[in-house]
Amino acid sequence: MYNKEQIIAEILSGKSTDVQQEKGAVYAPANIALCKYWGKRDSILNLPMTPSLSISLAQKGSHFAFEVVNEKTDRLHLNGQAVEEQHDFYHRLFSFINLFRSHAQPRLNIHITSTIPIAAGLASSASGFASVVKGLNELYRWQLNCSELSILARLGSGSACRSLWDGFVEWQYGSRDDGMDSLGVPLDYKWPQFRIGLLLASSNKKSISSREAMAITKQTSPFYTLWPQQVATDLMGIKSALAEKDFAAVGQASERNALAMHATMLTATPAIAYSNAQTTAWMHQVWHLREDNMAVYFTQDAGPNLKLLFLEESTEDILQLFPEVEIIAPFPSR
Ligand code: DP6
Numbered sequence: 181m182y183n184k185e186q187i188i189a190e191i192l193s194g195k196s197t198d199v200q201q202e203k204g205a206v207y208a209p210a211n212i213a214l215c216k217y218w219g220k221r222d223s224i225l226n227l228p229m230t231p232s233l234s235i236s237l238a239q240k241g242s243h244f245a246f247e248v249v250n251e252k253t254d255r256l257h258l259n260g261q262a263v264e265e266q267h268d269f270y271h272r273l274f275s276f277i278n279l280f281r282s283h284a285q286p287r288l289n290i291h292i293t294s295t296i297p298i299a300a301g302l303a304s305s306a307s308g309f310a311s312v313v314k315g316l317n318e319l320y321r322w323q324l325n326c327s328e329l330s331i332l333a334r335l336g337s338g339s340a341c342r343s344l345w346d347g348f349v350e351w352q353y354g355s356r357d358d359g360m361d362s363l364g365v366p367l368d369y370k371w372p373q374f375r376i377g378l379l380l381a382s383s384n385k386k387s388i389s390s391r392e393a394m395a396i397t398k399q400t401s402p403f404y405t406l407w408p409q410q411v412a413t414d415l416m417g418i419k420s421a422l423a424e425k426d427f428a429a430v431g432q433a434s435e436r437n438a439l440a441m442h443a444t445m446l447t448a449t450p451a452i453a454y455s456n457a458q459t460t461a462w463m464h465q466v467w468h469l470r471e472d473n474m475a476v477y478f479t480q481d482a483g484p485n486l487k488l489l490f491l492e493e494s495t496e497d498i499l500q501l502f503p504e505v506e507i508i509a510p511f512p513s514r
Contacts, residue, residue: 182358183224184279184335190358191328197281200321202248208310209241210296211342212376212487214434214479215415216441217351219398219407226338227362229398230411231353233418234342235510237376241343242304243293244311246319248286255289273312276336280316290315296378309336310343330363347511348422350415369422370511377488377498377505381458390482393445393452401448410440431477431489438479456484462502469501 211234219229249255254277256263256270263270277288292311294304313332317324324332326344334341342349345366354361398404414437421429445452455463459480466478466488474497477489488505490498498505 181222181224187225187335187358187360188279188332190360191324191331192280192322195320195322195324197285197320199248199286199319201318203246204315204318205243205245206311206314206318207241207243208307208314208340208343209236209238209346210304210307211236211339211349212479213339213342213481214418214430214489215411215437216481217338218441218444219394219404220338222357222359223395225359225362226334227359228338228351228353230408231415232339232342232351232411233367233415234339234349234351235374235376236343236346236349237296237307237508238346238510238512240296240378240508241294241307242311243291243295244308244315245291245293246315247289248319249289251287251289254287257289257291259293260291273308276309276312277316279335280320288319305337306339306343309333309340312336313340314344327363327365331359334359334362350419367419367422371422371425372509372511372513373492374510375488375490375492375495375498376508376510377490377502378508379462379486379488379502379505381456381462381484381486387454388452388482393448393482396450396452397444397448399448401444403444403447407440407444410437414440427475427491431475434479434489435477438481442480454480454483459484459486462486465501 213232213234215233217228217232221227221229254274256273258269292308296304310333313329317329330341330344333344342351342364344364348367348369349364350367351364414433417433418430421433463478466476469476474494475490476494476498478486479489480486488498495507
């Protein structure tokens with residue numbers, strides 16, 4: 181078993197952790213998994229039980245700005261509001277940053293602006309930690325590449341390792357105990373017509389974190405033994421459907437994968453149910469629309485919100501049927 185410090189030392193070997201740049205600003209997109217990461221083989225290094233595959237959300241993500249300050253404590257602002265030292269988020273962020281620096285180093289004033297609701301199952305920790313490692317890469321001028329940053333981001337939150345790239349990204353789960361082969365790899369499938377529709381059933385903080393929920397599921401759900409096989413099938417299905425631009429096949433496999441993940445949670449002890457009445461109503465609406473031959477599917481993460489999957493040609497219909505939807509084009513034309 182390795183600890184985070186050993187992995188960081190290996191990646192940063194020969195690099196300095198003296199501040200090189202007094203201020204800077206970076207950005208990382210959030211990502212939504214079409215084939216989910218649920219369960220770890222190593223909970224210190226966030227090494228997953230299975231591979232996973234996501235799509236990055238372009239302009240929805242985390243802006244991270246830092247400034248070196250001559251003060252005794254670090255300061256943190258989230259969406260413009262000061263976050264107190266006692267706050268969980270402050271603790272989680274600076275415990276991570278402290279893995280990379282000594283006490284003698286100057287403190288930081290950090291501003292994180294998230295363009296998606298924080299901790300509502302909308303993958304804000306993924307873009308958050310990816311943006312932090314990109315920020316540290318500037319602060320110390322390490323000049324690490326995205327693959328190295330992906331490994332570092334994983335140490336903060338597993339799904340963050342997929343947020344270093346735009347478009348479709350596979351998290352290759354790897355087999356090494358030190359996790360050096362467990363990182364995001366960008367996939368070469370471009371699909372400008374692909375759309376994601378965010379449906380917020382609640383923007384409240386989740387009742388139980390994905391970290392805790394996946395640990396309970398792995399330990400107690402009798403269905404968890406089926407999960408790795410399900411992922412293998414769905415991942416293969418999604419990748420070949422992406423290669424063929426077969427939208428129905430991508431949608432089917434992604435929706436089934438999300439439902440299978442939630443089925444493992446529902447059968448955990450205690451049961452973990454993220455859906456609320458609104459979530460279920462939307463699911464039924466999507467299924468009815470498919471009976472009427474509309475190509476719309478959904479995926480759901482560790483929260484009650486739903487993410488619709490559809491193609492550009494259905495935009496008008498989706499806006500009419502789901503007036504509250506927020507539509508994201510993951511491949512913006514530049
Ligand atoms: C349901 O990456 O938040 O969104 O590694 O413990 O930080 P930790 O977990 P996290 O889990 C994400 C779970 C998920 C599925 C996914 O994004 O693949």
